[in-house]
Amino acid sequence: MSQLSLTRRETVLALLSGVATAAAAPALAQQAEWRQSYDSGARNAVQRSSTPMLSSESLQATEQAIVAYRDLAARGGWPQVQLPDRMSVGAKGPGVVALRRRLIITGDLDAAAGDSNVYDSYVEAGVRRFQARVGLSTTGAINRSTIVALNVPIDRRIRQLETNVVRLRSWSGNLGQRYVVANIPAAMVETVENGHVATRHAAGVGKIDRQSPLLQTKIPEINFNPTWTVPASIIRKDLIPKMRKEPNYLTENKIRIISQSGAEISPASVNWNSDEATRYTFRQDPGGDFNSLGFVRINIPSPHGVYMHDTPSKGIFGDDYRFVSSGCMRVQNVRDYIAWLLKNTPGWDRAKIDEVIQSGQRINARIADPVPCYWVYVTAWATPDGGVQFRDDIYNKDGLGPAPVAALQGDQDI
Incomplete structure (x- = not known):
C-alpha cells in the first residue's frame, strides 16, 4: 500500500471516529496520539461533543463526513457481521474477530487492537463509542439493537x-x-x-x-x-378504552371529571361504552x-x-x-x-x-x-x-424507506 493511500485511509478513520479537526494534518496527529495512549486505555471513555448540533462547525464536519464515507464506500465499505444476540467481555470466537474488523473500519476501534478472538476491554470501549454514535445505551455489550445498527449499509448512511x-x-x-x-x-x-x-x-x-x-x-x-388537562385525542384514544378495562383508573390516578357547568361528576355515572366522555373535561391533580x-x-x-x-x-x-x-x-x-x-x-x-x-x-x-x-x-x-x-428515521421523513428501528415500542401509559 502506498504512503498516500495509507494517509487517506487514516484521514477517513479519524473523521469517522471523531478525533479529527477540520484539517487533515491535525486529524492524523490526533490519530497518532490515540495510538500512543492506546495501551494505557486512556481513550476507553466515550467522548461527548460540546459542539452544538446546529452550528457552522457541525455543518462543516458533516460535509467532511460525506466525503469520508464516500471514500470508504469506494474502498468497499463494511461487511455485514453475523454475531450472537448477546456478547460481552470474556466472549471468544470468530464473531469477535469480525466485530473488531467492523469497528476498525469506522474508526471506533484502533487498528492497533489487532485480530484477537477475545472480547476484551478495548473491544468493549469500541462498542461503546459505536453505540454512542447511533444513539444506543452505551453498555459496551452486543445486543440485537447494536447488531442492527452495525449492519446498516454504508450507502444508506x-x-x-x-x-x-x-x-x-x-x-x-x-x-x-x-x-x-x-x-x-x-x-x-x-x-x-x-x-x-x-x-x-x-x-x-x-x-x-x-x-x-x-x-x-x-x-x-x-x-x-x-x-394536567387531558387532551381530547387522549380521551378518545387512551382514556375511554382504559376505563372500560379498569373502572378505577381515574380515581387511582387522581383524575377528576368536570362537566360543562363546572361540576365534578363521578366516573361511575359515565357511560364508557359510548362517546359521552368526550363532552367532559378531565383534569389531573398536581403531584x-x-x-x-x-x-x-x-x-x-x-x-x-x-x-x-x-x-x-x-x-x-x-x-x-x-x-x-x-x-x-x-x-x-x-x-x-x-x-x-x-x-x-x-x-x-x-x-x-x-x-x-x-x-x-x-x-x-x-x-x-x-x-x-x-x-x-x-x-x-x-x-x-x-x-x-x-439516528433512526422514525417518522420516515428522509425518504429512504422504513428505518432499521433498533428497538421495539412497548406498551406505554397515557
Whole structure:
C-alpha cells in the first residue's frame, strides 16, 4: 500500500471516529496520539461533543463526513457481521474477530487492537463509542439493537448524511446567544450558550402515530406543580378504552371529571361504552409522583398545543426507544433544564426552584429573557469532537424507506 493511500485511509478513520479537526494534518496527529495512549486505555471513555448540533462547525464536519464515507464506500465499505444476540467481555470466537474488523473500519476501534478472538476491554470501549454514535445505551455489550445498527449499509448512511446536510444548512444562521434544540429522532434536548452545549437531556417524544411537530418558538414561562388537562385525542384514544378495562383508573390516578357547568361528576355515572366522555373535561391533580406532567410544565407557544414537561415515569429515559408520547416532550433531569432556562431571571436560583417544587404549590415563573426553542428533525450529523452521529428515521421523513428501528415500542401509559 502506498504512503498516500495509507494517509487517506487514516484521514477517513479519524473523521469517522471523531478525533479529527477540520484539517487533515491535525486529524492524523490526533490519530497518532490515540495510538500512543492506546495501551494505557486512556481513550476507553466515550467522548461527548460540546459542539452544538446546529452550528457552522457541525455543518462543516458533516460535509467532511460525506466525503469520508464516500471514500470508504469506494474502498468497499463494511461487511455485514453475523454475531450472537448477546456478547460481552470474556466472549471468544470468530464473531469477535469480525466485530473488531467492523469497528476498525469506522474508526471506533484502533487498528492497533489487532485480530484477537477475545472480547476484551478495548473491544468493549469500541462498542461503546459505536453505540454512542447511533444513539444506543452505551453498555459496551452486543445486543440485537447494536447488531442492527452495525449492519446498516454504508450507502444508506451516505444518503442520510446527504439528506441531513441540507437541513443543517437551513439552521446554520444565528440562532441566538442562548437557545434550546430538541432533535426529535434523537429524542434529545440540547441547551446552547455562547456557542457551546451547556446541558443535554434525554427526551420522550411523540409516537409514530402522534408525532412531535417541527416548530420554532420561544419559551416564556415555567409552571410548577401543574394540573394536567387531558387532551381530547387522549380521551378518545387512551382514556375511554382504559376505563372500560379498569373502572378505577381515574380515581387511582387522581383524575377528576368536570362537566360543562363546572361540576365534578363521578366516573361511575359515565357511560364508557359510548362517546359521552368526550363532552367532559378531565383534569389531573398536581403531584410529581403521579401527575403526567410531573413537577414542571415548560410552556411553548405554538399552534400545535404541545409543550415540554417532567414525568413521573422516569424509567423511559434509560430506554433506547423513547417515542412514547402524544406529541409533547418529556425532559430528563428537568430541574437542571429549568435552572438553565431561569438563570437570568432574578429570584430563581436552584435553591428557589427546589423550594417551590417541594411546596407543592401551583406557581408560574416568567422567564426574563424568553429562550428561543427549535424542535427539529435531524437523523445524521457530525461534530469535530464527537464523530459522525446517526439516528433512526422514525417518522420516515428522509425518504429512504422504513428505518432499521433498533428497538421495539412497548406498551406505554397515557
